[in-house]
Amino acid sequence: MKLKFLGTADSAGFPVHNCQCMVCTYHREKGLKNLSTSAYIKVDNSVILLDAGIEDISNIFDGNDIKAVFLTHFHADHCLGLLRLRHSAQEINCFHPNDKDGFSDLFKHKHSVCYNEIEGFSTQTIENISFTTIPLKHSKNTFGYLIKTKNKTIAYLTDCAGIPKKSLEFLKSHKIDLAYIDACYDERKEVGNHLNYKQASDILDELKVKEGYLMHISHTTLEYILKNKIELKYKYVKAGDEFLVD
Template identity: 45%
Template sequence: MKFEFLGTADTGGIPLHLCSCAVCEKARLEKTTNRSTSAFLELEDGSVILFDAGCDTLMDRFNTTPIRAVFLTHFHADHALGLIRLRKSAQKVICYTPNDTEGFGDLLVHKNNIEYRILAPFEKVCVGGVEIVATPLLHSKATHGFVLFTCNKRVAYLTDCGGMSEESLLFLKAQKLDYLFLDAAYTPSFDSDKHLNWESAHTLIERIAPKEGYLIHASCHTLLGVLKKGVNLTYPYIEQGFSIEV
């Protein structure tokens, strides 16, 4: 099975509109893009499980592909926007979410063909032979990360994370993860309790101790900071299209 990122950037994406920084200009020159952080797991039968739905072209990318479920980390636009079109699917789409009664836009009012199911902290769901556990994260909205258990690998997808409780930290550490993908949206010079930076993310990864760790949800300004400071990151930022076999 393949776990692939549809995007690993923050809300604005890369290149950012009208931004002339070195990161954005390089992306334009190389004709590459990196959109909001989201991923999918492709199962053996070709169907997929989505992790976040911020990309509004989901209906195009997976137009003839069965979607077993969507696991939504939280109801911010850059993670939920694609549901606006996806809810018009000809078949029911199950979407697992944290307990958030506000949602995003009118998604919870006009559900159409999406069936929302609230996941309690540390609740486990099995989809297509894959166990997925909701792991609470600290953010400005109710937010879950997700830990995936396949036959071969243990993977944690933790985006939009300003920190986590000791309970979540101990749970993650106990799983002996193969791969950990962790939010590091900011530079250490920017103080925020909504997202980690590359230093605080590094500290968390060291405490969780996965076999491999990666950083996600960066803006062009964050990556420019890495570039200008010549930072040698132990755990690298990944880009759109990054994939692993699980």
């Protein structure tokens, strides 16, 4: 059983259109790209999606049984792929936080997607894997997820500008094997809709995670890290990275 990242960037991804920074230039020259943060758990020929912000997600998983989609929130870079995925020949369950507006006309034209609104600290079990919602601070109602497999406890915490006290205490009550947290900004920005890598690292320290990783990086943050030769306490995950979670 593997957790794999389709993308680990912010909403702009990279390369950014016509941007000539060193990060975008490198990715463009090498034919590489890193899209919006999105991941999935693969169980045999089935998948469970953590967000669906990549537009081509219906083709990426064509031929796979999608057991469920767990949305963190309804910003476009986390649910854009549902616009096409909803036309699937398969009925797909999507679990999400309360959001009366949702995104685009997803609620109006549901097609094959069944939307299931869930509460904070509630648990859904799919394929013997439990997903517990963790309320986060963001500009939209947003959940992270505490994911438990047979032998691993995983914290998936994107997007967030902070973690409420109740959520933090809940996370601290678990021994977390793998944690992935929003670290979109560099140290020059301390206030916004996301964490910077120092703030995110402090949270990982407080949670005493066994392995911690940063995600939701922007091209400007990555360029700042590279230009200033900054040694991070925790690594950023890259698009294509995968982790054993049995």
